[in-house]
Amino acid sequence: MRAHDESVRVEEVAQRLAAVRARIAAACEAAGRSPDEVALIAVTKTFPASDVAVLAGLGVRDIGENKDQEAAPKAAELAALGLPLRWHFVGQLQVNKCASVVRYADFVHSVDRERLVRALGSRARAAGRVVTCLVQVALDDAPGRGGALPADVPALASAVSAEDGLLLGGVMAVAPLGEPGRPAFARLRQVADVIRSAHPGATMISAGMSADLDDAIAEGSTHVRVGTALLGSRRAFVR
Numbered sequence: 001m002r003a004h005d006e007s008v009r010v011e012e013v014a015q016r017l018a019a020v021r022a023r024i025a026a027a028c029e030a031a032g033r034s035p036d037e038v039a040l041i042a043v044t045k046t047f048p049a050s051d052v053a054v055l056a057g058l059g060v061r062d063i064g065e066n067k068d069q070e071a072a073p074k075a076a077e078l079a080a081l082g083l084p085l086r087w088h089f090v091g092q093l094q095v096n097k098c099a100s101v102v103r104y105a106d107f108v109h110s111v112d113r114e115r116l117v118r119a120l121g122s123r124a125r126a127a128g129r130v131v132t133c134l135v136q137v138a139l140d141d142a143p144g145r146g147g148a149l150p151a152d153v154p155a156l157a158s159a160v161s162a163e164d165g166l167l168l169g170g171v172m173a174v175a176p177l178g179e180p181g182r183p184a185f186a187r188l189r190q191v192a193d194v195i196r197s198a199h200p201g202a203t204m205i206s207a208g209m210s211a212d213l214d215d216a217i218a219e220g221s222t223h224v225r226v227g228t229a230l231l232g233s234r235r236a237f238v239r
């Protein structure tokens with residue numbers, strides 16, 4: 001990027017970041033929580049590595065990506081710059097991508113089946129890495145968007161916690177389409193409470209995106225995953 005374009009982008013992202021941080025602070029205040037309780041993960045999918053560097057320069061440390069084929073080269077590019085980032089894999093994950101993902105991801109938010117637990121565990125051990133895993137909870141009955149049914153989450157959480165090379169971080173969810181977020185996030189909080197009573201270290205609740213981070217924080221989210229509000233609209237894509 002040319003120097004002028006780059007400074008324009010830094011200015012734009014800085015303003016967006018300030019607005020997101022203000023929203024997080026306001027939601028925390030309304031919920032009687034401290035803003036320190038909520039971490040911001042910048043979801044940079046479809047945006048170039050230069051934007052990740054811009055965010056890092058503005059003090060963002062946690063970066064989220066949802067596709068290995070995009071995340072792996074981006075993480076390598078940023079690692080070469082020596083920036084101290086933590087990478088969060090937040091997308092649906094295939095077993096055959098686990099070997100690649102464990103090499104850069106510090107967190108995997110989308111663990112929703114036992115096969116994935118075993119694959120992540122064996123790949124993490126082979127790579128000499130420790131990966132913190134969140135169990136993704138399906139908050140609706142629509143299949144295909146990822147996530148385990150709430151009834152299956154305790155067994156999956158125990159499987160993660162028993163697997164060498166993996167740590168159980170907590171739970172993650174995406175709000176259901178066409179339903180207000182807050183009651184769905186309240187259901188997630190109940191699942192999180194059950195998991196934490198069995199695994200006291202599993203304190204993470206990864207919930208809330210650009211459109212609904214306020215509702216998620218009201219229901220106990222500890223990690224919001226924000227893309228559009230920080231970086232602008234992504235090109236339309238078809239899934």
Ligand SMILES: *Cc1c(COP(=O)(O)O)cnc(C)c1O
Binds near residue numbers: 045
């Ligand atoms: C893209 C994505 C986000 C960020 O969504 P925005 O609406 O752009 O803030 C959060 N979580 C997951 C799992 C995503 O895929």
